[in-house]
Amino acid sequence: MILYLATRPEHDDTTYYLSHWCKKTFLTAESHGIKVFDLHREKANREEFEGRMNKFSPNFVVLNGHGDVDKVGGHKNEILVSSGVNEDVLKGKIVYAISCKSANILGKTSVEKGALNYTGYDDDFIFFYEPKNMTKPLTDETAKLFLEHSQLFIESLLKGNSLKASKEKAENKLRENINKILSTESSDSELARFLVWDLNHFISHGDLDTSLGV
Amino acid sequence: MTQHSTPEDVKQLVLIRMETLSSHKKISIGSYGEFSKEEIIQHIKDDDEIGKKMIQVEMEFLRALKKGII
Amino acid sequence: MGEVAGFRERFLKIYPNLPLKLRSETIVIIDKEPISWNVAYIEVFNNTQKSMKILKKLDELKII
Numbered sequence: 001m002i003l004y005l006a007t008r009p010e011h012d013d014t015t016y017y018l019s020h021w022c023k024k025t026f027l028t029a030e031s032h033g034i035k036v037f038d039l040h041r042e043k044a045n046r047e048e049f050e051g052r053m054n055k056f057s058p059n060f061v062v063l064n065g066h067g068d069v070d071k072v073g074g075h076k077n078e079i080l081v082s083s084g085v086n087e088d089v090l091k092g093k094i095v096y097a098i099s100c101k102s103a104n105i106l107g108k109t110s111v112e113k114g115a116l117n118y119t120g121y122d123d124d125f126i127f128f129y130e131p132k133n134m135t136k137p138l139t140d141e142t143a144k145l146f147l148e149h150s151q152l153f154i155e156s157l158l159k160g161n162s163l164k165a166s167k168e169k170a171e172n173k174l175r176e177n178i179n180k181i182l183s184t185e186s187s188d189s190e191l192a193r194f195l196v197w198d199l200n201h202f203i204s205h206g207d208l209d210t211s212l213g214v
Numbered sequence: 215m216t217q218h219s220t221p222e223d224v225k226q227l228v229l230i231r232m233e234t235l236s237s238h239k240k241i242s243i244g245s246y247g248e249f250s251k252e253e254i255i256q257h258i259k260d261d262d263e264i265g266k267k268m269i270q271v272e273m274e275f276l277r278a279l280k281k282g283i284i
Numbered sequence: 285m286g287e288v289a290g291f292r293e294r295f296l297k298i299y300p301n302l303p304l305k306l307r308s309e310t311i312v313i314i315d316k317e318p319i320s321w322n323v324a325y326i327e328v329f330n331n332t333q334k335s336m337k338i339l340k341k342l343d344e345l346k347i348i
Contacts, residue, residue: 014242066245100244124244124267131240142239178283182303189305190234193275194241196283200274223313224345230310230318276311276347280298 002212003058004029004158005037007044009065009075017129018064018098020137021147025062025154032158032214034060044074049081053089060094060212062154067099069122070106083109090115094157094210098150100124107205117163117206119153125201126194145181145191146198149173160214167204174199220261220269228272229258243267291339294348295328312341 006026008019019040026036037052039045044065052058063080065073070083081087083106091114097103103120110118127146133139149170156166178195181188235241235251242248246264249257257265275283299307302321310318314337319327324342327335342348 013240013248014244017242068245121244124246125242126244126271127242128239129242130238132238182305184304186305189303189309190231190236192283192306193271196275196278197271200278223341226313227310227345230313234309273345276345279302279306280294280348282301 002032002034002060002214003037003056004034004060004062005039005052005056005058006062007039007049007064007074007080008041009044009073009077010041011076013129013131013134015065015075016134017127017137017140017143017147021143021151022062022064022098022154024138024151025158028155028158032160034158034212034214039074042075044080045078046074046080049074050086050089058093060157061090061096063095063097063099063102065099067097067102067106069101069104070109072097072099072102072106081106081110087115088113090118092116094163094212096120096150096154096157098125103203103205107203111206115206116210117204117208119163119167119202119204121198121201122203123197123201126197128191128194142188142191145177145188145195149177149202157212158214160211162209162211163204163206164208167202167208171199171202174202220266224269224273225258225261228269229255231272232258232268288336288339291343291348292328292331292335295324295339295342298348299325311347312338312345314338314341 006022009015010019029036063072066077071079072081074080087110090110094116095118097120104122107118107120129140129143152173153166153170156169178192182192237251240248258268307321311321312319324338
Protein backbone atom coordinates (compact mmCIF):
# COMPACT_ATOMS: atom_id res chain seq x y z
CA MET A 1 0.00 0.00 0.00
CA ILE A 2 1.25 3.49 -0.85
CA LEU A 3 1.55 5.81 2.16
CA TYR A 4 1.30 9.59 1.97
CA LEU A 5 2.38 11.83 4.83
CA ALA A 6 1.57 15.54 4.88
CA THR A 7 2.56 18.14 7.45
CA ARG A 8 -0.07 20.86 7.82
CA PRO A 9 0.86 23.52 10.36
CA GLU A 10 -1.67 26.34 10.76
CA HIS A 11 -0.21 29.15 12.82
CA ASP A 12 -0.51 32.09 10.44
CA ASP A 13 -2.30 33.11 7.23
CA THR A 14 0.29 31.44 5.02
CA THR A 15 0.26 28.06 6.67
CA TYR A 16 -3.52 28.21 7.01
CA TYR A 17 -3.90 28.58 3.25
CA LEU A 18 -1.28 25.95 2.44
CA SER A 19 -2.91 23.56 4.90
CA HIS A 20 -6.38 23.84 3.38
CA TRP A 21 -5.16 23.55 -0.19
CA CYS A 22 -3.14 20.48 0.71
CA LYS A 23 -6.08 18.85 2.46
CA LYS A 24 -7.92 18.89 -0.87
CA THR A 25 -5.49 16.22 -2.11
CA PHE A 26 -6.49 13.71 0.56
CA LEU A 27 -9.65 12.81 -1.34
CA THR A 28 -7.62 11.87 -4.40
CA ALA A 29 -5.27 9.83 -2.24
CA GLU A 30 -8.07 7.92 -0.59
CA SER A 31 -9.85 7.26 -3.88
CA HIS A 32 -6.66 5.60 -5.11
CA GLY A 33 -6.33 3.43 -2.05
CA ILE A 34 -3.48 5.50 -0.62
CA LYS A 35 -3.31 5.85 3.13
CA VAL A 36 -2.87 9.37 4.43
CA PHE A 37 -0.95 10.42 7.55
CA ASP A 38 -2.12 13.91 8.31
CA LEU A 39 0.14 15.82 10.71
CA HIS A 40 -2.20 18.72 11.30
CA ARG A 41 -1.49 21.77 13.44
CA GLU A 42 0.27 20.78 16.68
CA LYS A 43 0.96 17.31 15.25
CA ALA A 44 3.28 18.91 12.72
CA ASN A 45 6.12 18.70 15.25
CA ARG A 46 9.50 17.04 14.94
CA GLU A 47 8.82 14.17 17.30
CA GLU A 48 5.59 13.20 15.56
CA PHE A 49 7.13 13.69 12.12
CA GLU A 50 10.24 11.58 12.76
CA GLY A 51 8.16 9.00 14.61
CA ARG A 52 5.76 8.47 11.71
CA MET A 53 8.57 8.54 9.14
CA ASN A 54 10.55 5.89 11.00
CA LYS A 55 7.62 3.69 11.94
CA PHE A 56 5.59 3.76 8.72
CA SER A 57 8.12 4.86 6.09
CA PRO A 58 5.66 6.71 3.83
CA ASN A 59 6.48 6.72 0.12
CA PHE A 60 5.35 10.28 -0.45
CA VAL A 61 5.96 13.25 1.84
CA VAL A 62 4.46 16.73 1.46
CA LEU A 63 5.91 19.40 3.72
CA ASN A 64 3.86 22.54 4.13
CA GLY A 65 5.35 25.33 6.20
CA HIS A 66 7.96 27.98 6.45
CA GLY A 67 11.53 27.17 5.71
CA ASP A 68 14.90 28.29 4.65
CA VAL A 69 17.54 27.09 2.22
CA ASP A 70 18.46 24.18 4.47
CA LYS A 71 15.39 23.46 6.55
CA VAL A 72 11.65 23.03 6.69
CA GLY A 73 9.49 23.99 9.64
CA GLY A 74 6.25 22.68 11.02
CA HIS A 75 3.75 24.07 13.50
CA LYS A 76 4.95 27.37 14.98
CA ASN A 77 8.06 26.94 12.86
CA GLU A 78 9.54 24.07 14.84
CA ILE A 79 12.20 22.62 12.53
CA LEU A 80 11.14 19.24 11.18
CA VAL A 81 13.98 18.42 8.86
CA SER A 82 17.27 20.12 8.37
CA SER A 83 20.27 19.62 6.12
CA GLY A 84 23.19 17.96 7.85
CA VAL A 85 20.95 16.94 10.76
CA ASN A 86 18.20 14.54 9.79
CA GLU A 87 17.55 14.70 6.07
CA ASP A 88 18.26 10.99 5.89
CA VAL A 89 14.72 10.54 7.22
CA LEU A 90 13.69 11.33 3.62
CA LYS A 91 15.70 8.44 2.18
CA GLY A 92 13.77 6.50 -0.42
CA LYS A 93 10.93 9.03 -0.49
CA ILE A 94 9.40 11.34 -3.02
CA VAL A 95 9.24 14.73 -1.32
CA TYR A 96 7.39 17.90 -2.17
CA ALA A 97 8.05 20.92 0.00
CA ILE A 98 5.89 24.01 -0.26
CA SER A 99 8.39 25.67 1.96
CA CYS A 100 10.47 28.64 0.95
CA LYS A 101 13.91 28.11 -0.38
CA SER A 102 14.30 24.56 0.93
CA ALA A 103 14.93 23.13 -2.53
CA ASN A 104 18.09 25.22 -2.57
CA ILE A 105 20.21 23.19 -0.13
CA LEU A 106 17.96 20.76 1.74
CA GLY A 107 16.59 19.47 -1.56
CA LYS A 108 20.09 18.69 -2.83
CA THR A 109 21.40 17.12 0.35
CA SER A 110 18.25 15.03 0.79
CA VAL A 111 18.77 13.50 -2.62
CA GLU A 112 22.45 12.98 -1.86
CA LYS A 113 21.37 11.13 1.28
CA GLY A 114 18.98 8.93 -0.69
CA ALA A 115 15.68 10.73 -1.27
CA LEU A 116 14.30 9.64 -4.63
CA ASN A 117 13.25 13.15 -5.50
CA TYR A 118 12.84 16.48 -3.75
CA THR A 119 10.72 19.08 -5.49
CA GLY A 120 10.15 22.53 -4.09
CA TYR A 121 11.22 26.16 -4.41
CA ASP A 122 14.78 27.45 -4.36
CA ASP A 123 13.69 30.92 -3.27
CA ASP A 124 10.72 32.43 -1.46
CA PHE A 125 7.36 31.05 -2.53
CA ILE A 126 5.03 34.01 -3.01
CA PHE A 127 1.27 34.06 -3.21
CA PHE A 128 -1.56 36.54 -2.93
CA TYR A 129 -4.82 36.03 -1.11
CA GLU A 130 -7.91 37.98 -0.15
CA PRO A 131 -8.25 38.40 3.64
CA LYS A 132 -12.05 38.47 3.32
CA ASN A 133 -11.82 34.79 2.32
CA MET A 134 -9.75 33.72 5.32
CA THR A 135 -12.55 31.58 6.71
CA LYS A 136 -13.04 29.87 3.32
CA PRO A 137 -9.57 29.71 1.75
CA LEU A 138 -10.63 27.24 -0.94
CA THR A 139 -13.02 29.80 -2.40
CA ASP A 140 -10.26 32.39 -2.73
CA GLU A 141 -9.88 32.86 -6.50
CA THR A 142 -6.74 34.95 -6.05
CA ALA A 143 -4.98 32.34 -3.94
CA LYS A 144 -6.13 29.70 -6.39
CA LEU A 145 -3.99 31.26 -9.12
CA PHE A 146 -0.91 30.53 -7.00
CA LEU A 147 -1.83 27.34 -5.19
CA GLU A 148 -3.71 25.15 -7.61
CA HIS A 149 -0.56 24.09 -9.46
CA SER A 150 0.67 22.67 -6.17
CA GLN A 151 -2.53 20.69 -5.65
CA LEU A 152 -2.30 19.47 -9.26
CA PHE A 153 1.29 18.35 -8.77
CA ILE A 154 0.42 16.31 -5.71
CA GLU A 155 -2.69 14.77 -7.27
CA SER A 156 -0.83 13.87 -10.44
CA LEU A 157 1.72 11.94 -8.39
CA LEU A 158 -1.04 10.28 -6.37
CA LYS A 159 -2.57 9.06 -9.63
CA GLY A 160 0.68 7.32 -10.49
CA ASN A 161 2.20 9.77 -12.94
CA SER A 162 5.95 10.31 -13.04
CA LEU A 163 7.68 13.22 -11.37
CA LYS A 164 8.49 14.65 -14.79
CA ALA A 165 4.90 14.47 -16.03
CA SER A 166 3.53 15.84 -12.76
CA LYS A 167 5.97 18.74 -12.72
CA GLU A 168 5.09 19.60 -16.30
CA LYS A 169 1.39 19.60 -15.42
CA ALA A 170 2.05 21.94 -12.52
CA GLU A 171 4.20 24.26 -14.63
CA ASN A 172 1.62 24.29 -17.41
CA LYS A 173 -1.06 25.24 -14.90
CA LEU A 174 1.07 28.18 -13.73
CA ARG A 175 1.62 29.24 -17.36
CA GLU A 176 -2.10 28.91 -18.02
CA ASN A 177 -2.83 31.16 -15.05
CA ILE A 178 -0.21 33.66 -16.20
CA ASN A 179 -1.80 33.75 -19.65
CA LYS A 180 -5.26 34.11 -18.14
CA ILE A 181 -4.40 37.14 -16.05
CA LEU A 182 -2.51 38.76 -18.89
CA SER A 183 -5.52 38.63 -21.17
CA THR A 184 -7.34 41.89 -21.77
CA GLU A 185 -10.37 40.72 -19.79
CA SER A 186 -8.48 40.16 -16.57
CA SER A 187 -8.18 42.65 -13.74
CA ASP A 188 -5.27 40.84 -12.07
CA SER A 189 -2.45 41.44 -14.52
CA GLU A 190 -0.26 42.93 -11.78
CA LEU A 191 -0.03 39.46 -10.23
CA ALA A 192 1.74 38.03 -13.28
CA ARG A 193 5.22 38.93 -12.07
CA PHE A 194 4.71 36.88 -8.91
CA LEU A 195 3.39 33.84 -10.78
CA VAL A 196 6.38 34.05 -13.11
CA TRP A 197 8.64 34.21 -10.04
CA ASP A 198 7.09 31.06 -8.56
CA LEU A 199 7.32 29.26 -11.90
CA ASN A 200 11.00 30.13 -12.28
CA HIS A 201 11.80 28.94 -8.76
CA PHE A 202 9.84 25.68 -8.86
CA ILE A 203 12.61 23.09 -9.15
CA SER A 204 13.28 19.41 -8.69
CA HIS A 205 16.27 17.38 -7.53
CA GLY A 206 16.69 13.68 -8.10
CA ASP A 207 15.02 11.13 -10.31
CA LEU A 208 12.38 12.62 -12.60
CA ASP A 209 11.33 9.24 -13.95
CA THR A 210 10.27 8.02 -10.54
CA SER A 211 6.65 7.70 -9.55
CA LEU A 212 4.57 6.33 -6.69
CA GLY A 213 3.91 3.21 -8.71
CA VAL A 214 0.16 3.42 -8.14
CA MET B 215 25.92 40.45 5.40
CA THR B 216 26.16 43.90 3.83
CA GLN B 217 23.77 44.47 0.97
CA HIS B 218 24.23 47.22 -1.56
CA SER B 219 21.56 49.90 -1.56
CA THR B 220 19.24 49.82 -4.53
CA PRO B 221 19.81 52.59 -7.12
CA GLU B 222 17.19 55.29 -6.64
CA ASP B 223 15.85 55.10 -10.19
CA VAL B 224 15.19 51.36 -9.83
CA LYS B 225 13.50 51.91 -6.49
CA GLN B 226 11.26 54.63 -7.91
CA LEU B 227 10.32 52.47 -10.88
CA VAL B 228 9.38 49.53 -8.66
CA LEU B 229 7.43 51.79 -6.30
CA ILE B 230 5.29 53.12 -9.14
CA ARG B 231 4.68 49.61 -10.42
CA MET B 232 3.74 48.31 -6.97
CA GLU B 233 1.11 51.04 -6.62
CA THR B 234 -1.01 49.04 -9.08
CA LEU B 235 -1.42 46.21 -6.55
CA SER B 236 -4.86 45.85 -5.04
CA SER B 237 -5.32 47.16 -1.51
CA HIS B 238 -7.86 44.38 -0.90
CA LYS B 239 -5.29 41.64 -1.21
CA LYS B 240 -2.37 40.54 0.92
CA ILE B 241 0.87 38.98 -0.14
CA SER B 242 2.57 36.04 1.52
CA ILE B 243 6.32 36.19 0.99
CA GLY B 244 7.60 32.85 2.15
CA SER B 245 10.04 33.25 4.96
CA TYR B 246 9.07 36.85 5.72
CA GLY B 247 5.35 36.64 6.40
CA GLU B 248 2.22 38.39 5.12
CA PHE B 249 1.96 42.00 4.07
CA SER B 250 -0.48 44.54 2.75
CA LYS B 251 0.31 46.63 -0.32
CA GLU B 252 1.09 49.63 1.90
CA GLU B 253 3.52 47.60 3.99
CA ILE B 254 5.28 46.32 0.88
CA ILE B 255 5.66 49.85 -0.42
CA GLN B 256 7.17 50.93 2.89
CA HIS B 257 9.65 48.05 2.77
CA ILE B 258 10.70 49.09 -0.72
CA LYS B 259 11.18 52.68 0.44
CA ASP B 260 13.25 51.37 3.37
CA ASP B 261 15.27 49.22 0.93
CA ASP B 262 15.38 46.42 3.51
CA GLU B 263 15.48 42.65 2.84
CA ILE B 264 11.81 42.45 1.99
CA GLY B 265 11.99 45.57 -0.17
CA LYS B 266 14.99 44.20 -2.01
CA LYS B 267 13.15 40.92 -2.59
CA MET B 268 10.24 42.77 -4.18
CA ILE B 269 12.63 44.76 -6.33
CA GLN B 270 14.28 41.53 -7.42
CA VAL B 271 10.90 39.99 -8.37
CA GLU B 272 9.93 43.09 -10.32
CA MET B 273 13.20 43.56 -12.20
CA GLU B 274 13.47 39.87 -13.06
CA PHE B 275 10.01 40.07 -14.55
CA LEU B 276 10.76 43.18 -16.58
CA ARG B 277 13.98 41.67 -17.88
CA ALA B 278 12.25 38.42 -18.75
CA LEU B 279 9.80 40.24 -21.02
CA LYS B 280 12.47 40.71 -23.66
CA LYS B 281 12.83 36.93 -23.88
CA GLY B 282 9.06 36.48 -24.14
CA ILE B 283 7.18 35.13 -21.12
CA ILE B 284 4.41 33.39 -22.99
CA MET C 285 23.80 57.56 -32.40
CA GLY C 286 24.58 54.08 -33.67
CA GLU C 287 24.22 52.73 -30.18
CA VAL C 288 20.73 54.20 -29.80
CA ALA C 289 19.77 52.82 -33.21
CA GLY C 290 20.62 49.40 -31.83
CA PHE C 291 18.47 50.03 -28.77
CA ARG C 292 15.61 51.14 -31.02
CA GLU C 293 15.77 47.88 -32.94
CA ARG C 294 15.75 45.86 -29.75
CA PHE C 295 12.78 47.80 -28.39
CA LEU C 296 10.81 47.40 -31.62
CA LYS C 297 11.46 43.64 -31.59
CA ILE C 298 10.27 43.27 -27.99
CA TYR C 299 7.19 45.48 -28.13
CA PRO C 300 4.93 43.46 -30.49
CA ASN C 301 5.39 40.38 -28.33
CA LEU C 302 4.19 42.07 -25.15
CA PRO C 303 0.77 41.06 -23.84
CA LEU C 304 -1.68 43.93 -24.38
CA LYS C 305 -2.36 44.20 -20.65
CA LEU C 306 1.32 44.83 -19.89
CA ARG C 307 1.76 47.60 -22.40
CA SER C 308 0.17 50.21 -20.15
CA GLU C 309 2.54 49.42 -17.26
CA THR C 310 5.30 51.83 -16.29
CA ILE C 311 8.71 50.63 -17.43
CA VAL C 312 10.88 53.68 -16.88
CA ILE C 313 10.83 57.13 -15.29
CA ILE C 314 12.23 59.97 -17.39
CA ASP C 315 12.42 63.53 -16.03
CA LYS C 316 10.20 62.39 -13.14
CA GLU C 317 7.52 61.19 -15.54
CA PRO C 318 6.44 57.53 -15.56
CA ILE C 319 6.58 56.10 -19.07
CA SER C 320 4.70 52.98 -20.16
CA TRP C 321 5.57 50.59 -22.99
CA ASN C 322 2.86 52.27 -25.10
CA VAL C 323 4.12 55.77 -24.49
CA ALA C 324 7.69 54.63 -25.11
CA TYR C 325 6.59 53.05 -28.39
CA ILE C 326 5.08 56.31 -29.66
CA GLU C 327 8.31 58.15 -28.90
CA VAL C 328 10.59 55.44 -30.26
CA PHE C 329 8.57 54.92 -33.44
CA ASN C 330 8.69 58.63 -34.15
CA ASN C 331 12.41 58.86 -33.35
CA THR C 332 11.97 61.73 -30.91
CA GLN C 333 14.61 63.27 -28.64
CA LYS C 334 12.72 61.81 -25.72
CA SER C 335 13.03 58.36 -27.20
CA MET C 336 16.81 58.50 -26.97
CA LYS C 337 16.61 59.13 -23.23
CA ILE C 338 14.02 56.36 -22.87
CA LEU C 339 16.05 53.83 -24.81
CA LYS C 340 19.28 54.58 -22.98
CA LYS C 341 17.54 54.11 -19.66
CA LEU C 342 15.87 50.88 -20.76
CA ASP C 343 19.24 49.55 -21.85
CA GLU C 344 20.82 50.60 -18.57
CA LEU C 345 18.08 48.77 -16.66
CA LYS C 346 18.55 45.75 -18.96
CA ILE C 347 14.88 45.83 -19.90
CA ILE C 348 15.77 45.82 -23.61
